[in-house]
Amino acid sequence: MSQTRFLIGIAIAVLFQTALLGQMVWAQITLLSSPTEVVLKTTPVDPRDIFRGDYVILSYEISAFDGNNIPIADSLESGDDAYVLLNTTGRTAKALKVLDTAPDELGQDQALIRGRVDYVLRDDGATTAPDCDDCTSILISYPIDSYFVPEGTGTELEQYRDERALGVIVALNEEGDAAIKGLMIEGRKIYDEPLF
Numbered sequence: 001m002s003q004t005r006f007l008i009g010i011a012i013a014v015l016f017q018t019a020l021l022g023q024m025v026w027a028q029i030t031l032l033s034s035p036t037e038v039v040l041k042t043t044p045v046d047p048r049d050i051f052r053g054d055y056v057i058l059s060y061e062i063s064a065f066d067g068n069n070i071p072i073a074d075s076l077e078s079g080d081d082a083y084v085l086l087n088t089t090g091r092t093a094k095a096l097k098v099l100d101t102a103p104d105e106l107g108q109d110q111a112l113i114r115g116r117v118d119y120v121l122r123d124d125g126a127t128t129a130p131d132c133d134d135c136t137s138i139l140i141s142y143p144i145d146s147y148f149v150p151e152g153t154g155t156e157l158e159q160y161r162d163e164r165a166l167g168v169i170v171a172l173n174e175e176g177d178a179a180i181k182g183l184m185i186e187g188r189k190i191y192d193e194p195l196f
Contacts, residue, residue, distance in 0.1 A: 011172075031179045034171045038093035038111050039184060042166045056147050056157045058168060061111070062086070062095045067136035073100035079118050083139050083176050085109045091187065092167060098138060102176060114176030115140035137171055144170060144180050149191065159184050 041061045062084050065072055076098070077080055083102045086093040089109045102112060118139040147168070149157055160166040167184035183191040 001155070013088075031171055031173055031177055034173050035068070036111050036172045036174075037181060038088050038113075038170050038172060039090040039091065039167045040162065040170055042161045042168060043164065056149055056154050056161060058145050058147060058161065060142070061170070062093070063115075063140055065095065065098055065138045065140070070095050071097040072136050072138055073098060074140060075100045076117050076120055078117050080117045082115050082138070084113050084115065084140065086113060098140070105154050106174075107193050111172050112174070112176040113142065113170070113172055113178050115142040140180060144168065144178050146184065149183075 018070070043059045043061055043063070045061040073082075080100065083099040085096040085099060085103065085106075087096050087109060088111050093111065096110070106112060118141050123136070157166060165186050168180055168186070169182040169184060169189070170179045173180050181192070182189055
């Protein structure tokens with residue numbers, strides 16, 4: 001009798017783990033199949049990561065913001081989720097504002113990407129320069145800050161990234177979740193992320 005219970009317990013554990021893995025795979029497939037795609041422009045990364053060759057560390061123009069150029073929600077603090085509202089009309093998506101919550105609706109030619117606030121720097125008012133209306137600065141990281149590439153191509157892609165010639169095709173859902181769908185060099189697609 002105890003052997004039967006043991007086998008049933010193992011079967012339940014295996015089914016649970018399989019269901020959990022299946023749910024994770026399905027979530028990724030659903031995200032990559034999203035009709036909302038944007039191209040994000042990369043920026044150089046410094047210092048360089050010690051691991052190179054099999055993946056590329058990515059930084060985006062939509063990672064660092066200055067309150068004089070982009071409206072930033074006052075309530076954001078380090079560790080918070082931040083929602084960046086994007087304009088999708090150009091060749092690459094451009095940030096419109098940084099929000100502390102997702103908007104109820106998106107306008108035409110808009111998309112949303114969610115990241116995590118790495119740090120917020122606010123001027124306390126004592127050292128405000130005359131040309132600084134909102135001296136808040138914010139740095140946001142995204143779950144798409146690295147990308148695995150075919151072996152031996154990472155160094156070449158890092159060079160394109162550092163020359164600002166690398167674009168990243170990103171699939172987004174309505175909640176702002178993001179997944180890398182492919183890479184572009186100077187407007188030409190070079191990699192597609194397979195669904196499986």
